[in-house]
Amino acid sequence: MTTTPSETHAGQAERPQSDGPILEVEDLSVTFPTQDGPVTAVKNLSYTVEMGQTLGIVGESGSGKSVSSLAVLGLHDAKSSKITGSIRVAGTEVVGLSESRMRRLRGNTVSMIFQDALAALHPFYKIGGQLEEAYLVHHRTASKRDARRKAIEMLDRVGIPQPDRRVDDFPHQFSGGMRQRAMIAMGLVNDPSLLIADEPTTALDVTVQAQILDLLQDLQREFNSAVIIITHDLGVIAETADDVLVMYAGRAVEYGTVKQILTRPEMPYTWGLLSSIPDVAASTDARLIPIPGNPPSLLSPPSGCSFHPRCTHTDKVPGGLCSSQLPELTPASGVDHVKRCHLANPELIYRTEVLPEIAPDLVEEIR
Amino acid sequence: MTQDPNVRSQVEPTEVGANAAETGERDLEAEPHDAYSDHEVQVPGALEGHVASRLDPDAPAVLEVEDLKMYFPVKSSGLVRRTIGHVQAVDGVSFQVPKGGSLGLVGESGCGKSTTGRLITRLYTPTAGSMMFEGQDLAKLSNRAMKPLRRDVQMIFQDPYTSLNPRHTVGAIVGAPLAVHNVVPKNKILPRVQELLEVVGLNPEHYNRYPNEFSGGQRQRIGIARALTLNPKLLVADEPVSALDVSIQAQVINLLQDLQREFDIAFLFIAHDLAVVRHFCPEVAVMYLGKIVEIADRETLYAAPYHPYTQALLSAVPDVKQAAIGGRRERIRLEGDVPSPINPPSGCRFRTRCPLAQEICAKVEPPLLQVGPRHKVACHFAGELGQHPATPVTAGLLGVDDQGSPSASGPAATEVSTGPGYAKEWFDVKARQMTSQAGTA
Numbered sequence: 001m002t003t004t005p006s007e008t009h010a011g012q013a014e015r016p017q018s019d020g021p022i023l024e025v026e027d028l029s030v031t032f033p034t035q036d037g038p039v040t041a042v043k044n045l046s047y048t049v050e051m052g053q054t055l056g057i058v059g060e061s062g063s064g065k066s067v068s069s070l071a072v073l074g075l076h077d078a079k080s081s082k083i084t085g086s087i088r089v090a091g092t093e094v095v096g097l098s099e100s101r102m103r104r105l106r107g108n109t110v111s112m113i114f115q116d117a118l119a120a121l122h123p124f125y126k127i128g129g130q131l132e133e134a135y136l137v138h139h140r141t142a143s144k145r146d147a148r149r150k151a152i153e154m155l156d157r158v159g160i161p162q163p164d165r166r167v168d169d170f171p172h173q174f175s176g177g178m179r180q181r182a183m184i185a186m187g188l189v190n191d192p193s194l195l196i197a198d199e200p201t202t203a204l205d206v207t208v209q210a211q212i213l214d215l216l217q218d219l220q221r222e223f224n225s226a227v228i229i230i231t232h233d234l235g236v237i238a239e240t241a242d243d244v245l246v247m248y249a250g251r252a253v254e255y256g257t258v259k260q261i262l263t264r265p266e267m268p269y270t271w272g273l274l275s276s277i278p279d280v281a282a283s284t285d286a287r288l289i290p291i292p293g294n295p296p297s298l299l300s301p302p303s304g305c306s307f308h309p310r311c312t313h314t315d316k317v318p319g320g321l322c323s324s325q326l327p328e329l330t331p332a333s334g335v336d337h338v339k340r341c342h343l344a345n346p347e348l349i350y351r352t353e354v355l356p357e358i359a360p361d362l363v364e365e366i367r
Numbered sequence: 368m369t370q371d372p373n374v375r376s377q378v379e380p381t382e383v384g385a386n387a388a389e390t391g392e393r394d395l396e397a398e399p400h401d402a403y404s405d406h407e408v409q410v411p412g413a414l415e416g417h418v419a420s421r422l423d424p425d426a427p428a429v430l431e432v433e434d435l436k437m438y439f440p441v442k443s444s445g446l447v448r449r450t451i452g453h454v455q456a457v458d459g460v461s462f463q464v465p466k467g468g469s470l471g472l473v474g475e476s477g478c479g480k481s482t483t484g485r486l487i488t489r490l491y492t493p494t495a496g497s498m499m500f501e502g503q504d505l506a507k508l509s510n511r512a513m514k515p516l517r518r519d520v521q522m523i524f525q526d527p528y529t530s531l532n533p534r535h536t537v538g539a540i541v542g543a544p545l546a547v548h549n550v551v552p553k554n555k556i557l558p559r560v561q562e563l564l565e566v567v568g569l570n571p572e573h574y575n576r577y578p579n580e581f582s583g584g585q586r587q588r589i590g591i592a593r594a595l596t597l598n599p600k601l602l603v604a605d606e607p608v609s610a611l612d613v614s615i616q617a618q619v620i621n622l623l624q625d626l627q628r629e630f631d632i633a634f635l636f637i638a639h640d641l642a643v644v645r646h647f648c649p650e651v652a653v654m655y656l657g658k659i660v661e662i663a664d665r666e667t668l669y670a671a672p673y674h675p676y677t678q679a680l681l682s683a684v685p686d687v688k689q690a691a692i693g694g695r696r697e698r699i700r701l702e703g704d705v706p707s708p709i710n711p712p713s714g715c716r717f718r719t720r721c722p723l724a725q726e727i728c729a730k731v732e733p734p735l736l737q738v739g740p741r742h743k744v745a746c747h748f749a750g751e752l753g754q755h756p757a758t759p760v761t762a763g764l765l766g767v768d769d770q771g772s773p774s775a776s777g778p779a780a781t782e783v784s785t786g787p788g789y790a791k792e793w794f795d796v797k798a799r800q801m802t803s804q805a806g807t808a
Contacts, residue, residue: 060612161703175704176476205475205639207701210683217695232613235642235685239695262690276617278646280669280684284419288646290617294582 020091021048022194022226023072023110028085028095030067030076039298041067043250044085049243051193054220054227056241056258058234058273060295064250065230069196071095073112074102090193108138111192115199117179121171127182128167131155135189154185158215177208181215188219195220196228201236213240234277238262246270249296249306252329256337266332266339266346268311275358287357305342313349317342406570406585417621422649422664424741426465429633430487430601431787435460435496435506437482441709455708456482458657459496461735461787464601469627469634471648473641473680477705479657480637484603487635488522489513500601518548521599525606527586531578537564537589538574544596563592567622584615588622595626603635608643620647641684645669650741653677656716657708659735663742673738673749673796675699676717714771715747723748727759727771735785736761737793749796760796 030042042064049055057065070076072087074094087094089110094102114120122130131151136142142150148167155163158181171179180200187195197216201209217240220227229240237244237258244261246254246269254267265271272291279286293310296302302309308322321327321342329338333347343349438453457479464470472480486493489505498505505516524530531540541563542556551559561571567588569581578586587607594602607623608616620643627634638644644651645665652662653676661674672678679699689696701720706712712719718728727747735745747759758769767773795802 060614177704206641206680206683207475209685210698211700213685214695214698214700233685234613234687235689238687238690239685258690259693262687272614274687276614277687278419278620278642279687280642280645280681281686281688284645284665286418288417288617288620290621291614292618294584294615295612 021050022090023047023049023228024086024088025068025072026086026088028068028071028087029083030064030071031082031084032080033082034299036299038082040301041250041298042071045247045250045252047243047245047252047255049194049226049228051226052220052224053243054229054241056237056244057228057230057247058232058237058244059247060232062249062295062298063247065247066198067250068247069112069198069228069230072194072196073106073110074099104138107134107192108190109192110194110196111187111190113180113183113187113195113197113200115202117176117183117203118171120183121179123171126168126170127155127174128152131167131182131186131189134186138190150189151185154189155182157188157219158182158185159211160185177204177211180204180208180212184212184215184219188223191223192225194226194228196230198230199232200229202231202233209236216240234262234273235279246273249301250298251306251340252338253307253340254332254338255329256332256334260332260334260337264334264337264347265350266337266343267307267341268313268343268346269307271350271354272310275354279359282359285360289357305340313343316349317344406573406576406581417624419646419665420469420624420627420649423465423468426468428463428788429466429500430464430635431497431499432463432483432487433461433497433499433787434785435483435486435498436494437479437486437491438494452709455657455711457486457493458711459785460654460657460659461785462652462659462662463787464633464635465650466600466633467627467631468650469636469648471644471651472635472637472654473639473644473651474654475639475705477656477708478654479708480639480654481605483654484522484605484635484637487601488520488603489517490522514548518544518550518597519600521594521597521602523587523590523594523602523604523607526610527583527590528610530590531586533578536575536577537569537581540578540589541574541592541596544593548597550597559596560592563595564589566595566626567592568618582615584611584618587611587619591619591622591626595630598630599632601633601635603637605637606639607636609638609640616643623647641669641681653680656705656711658716658745659743660717660746661742661744662735663739663744667739667742671751673742673744673751674717674746675721675723675748675755678752715745717746723755725759725770727762727767727769730771731761731765731767733761734765736764737790738796739793741789742793743789756796760794760799763799764794 026046028042028045031038031040045068059065071083083095128151132147135147135150152163152167155167160166160178160181201212241258244258245252248269254270275289276291278288291310296306304323304325305327308314314322327340327342329340332339435457436459437457438455440450441452442448443451474480485491493506496506538560542560545551545556560574564571569588608619636648649665651665651668652659655676661677679701682698703720706719714730714732715728718724733745733747735743737743747761748755749760750756762769792801792803
């Protein structure tokens, strides 16, 4: 850092003062009015992220994972969306915050890495210029030279070779992995306490993906920042996240530590996700069982549990409860592990019915 | 159509080629659940889990590619656009695709795997090399002579949103190949289209809808139906599932496996997702910068790869099982990016990023050497992870010393076969001699 705290524009005031969680989302709902009626993209979502922790959010497209994190950054237009509930970033309530105060928070305390780096970077401006702008916005008193030095420093930090020369390149002159690094550099230029990475590696090759994930983890360790990784790749979740939130049709359906969710999941949708991806290391006797059907339309969500039309275990719940009543988030067997399902003994079903199909070699180990 | 997975519809898929009139009653009266659900019919067995495809080692090759090359010219700017260089997108690739089997082609973006697929379907004309398909060399045929063969070699594209014409109905899209090739009379096209839609699990009554009315997974099924229209013997699937949601990916992979089994179609499966390739393909080739660096059966390639690039690639794949242990897996970090294919490194193309690279790697290009009954690798220091030899294993074969200079005293270069397929004899890396006994040194 070349600036002293006094120079930074109100930035430090927004820093978390207490030991409390950096992000608290409570009962968040986001509704968009459309021509065909209101679409509730996120419903009654609650989660918290502590400093230094990584939360992984998994779900299909349309499950509300991106919408909920855009709400954290206040990126939904107030005119065309209705947000209820509470989002507290470092103690500051974000829902209903004025745009000018939001702007002070955004990119400074919370910042975001977008999925498609080519679309998220401006094609007409140099990489360095875009980084400098992000820095100058929150450091009004810093000189242009400071900003440029900071931009080069950040590019160096994210592992771009010859940063002093590449800083004057345009986004199209970077390769896909380098663009993603530049995005990360831009997200980190103001040392945010909370970084939201929306599918940060989906468009990348595995080797580059590994580099980017390593980089994110190194930087997280260095700054002790909190990270939210939104992805549909359970492998990425397994290797990076501490806690996992599984979302389906706008609701949290399962929430727990990464170990609980991926080794003892108790919600049929999570089982479906686990059984529908092949694994590089699994036995080749493992079966690939798809989740039948398609994600539901949010315009007319299914009655009861929103997963019931695609669930293969509804016959185990008496009285057609699945299609008539929405299950609450109830504690599962583990500590701090919650699930939204009517099944009485999901643990047993997972061990005896699901696991032998998807990972025959693991059945013995778990017991 | 009901979405309840426990209710199987009565529809039996008929053999491709039979008339749809025989397919019997269809239950289309039920109330649809949502916008997409009524498009789909349940093909029996579609919901059962599928185990990975198995290798049939005795299957004859349906396609034999030898020393295939594709150089794209790089033109200078200005009025006279002279050729100032070539992008060596594919540079000397040899492999076989067994009849009714599948070969996976993996590698990073820009390694030439998609170009290879497009060469085989002759969307590009190769610069050099041969592609033998049913006794004919696809590389040398004129476009006119190629036309009847296009029936047998079809392609599934990556992006289901851009590969379907938005202004054509699904019926027109799937029926187009029939009209182009004059296979059936005009009034028989529609029944055939409906039958194909049913085979891929779509509602056959929806032939007059437009692609925008379908979801991504359903569009990909339309693309698959179109590829199946002419009963192909070989399907080139270029990243068929990477644009789809996770839960839908498995549906499409299982569908492709069913189709392969039912109609005995050979697949060239191009993907960058190593786990998907492992599930679908009993045999896998790894490409780097226009060349195949390692090709082997699935068990060998994933359990004991010999090439440092394959090892790095595999170690980079995030593993769900890691959740039980916590933290990140130990991985081989590859530095930097893939070099430009316009001016690839001398010798071994991977040497600029290779942790094992020595002098010989810059001087001599390693041949794709057979090192096991079904295992070929192109590396001077081929060996299992952590057991790479200290001196190049290929030096004796190539008639060079350990630094890669032509050797005066040593034996002369041996003829190294680099053609497609596997020989009975191979070079044992540990014993450094030719052997033919499986499993012994």
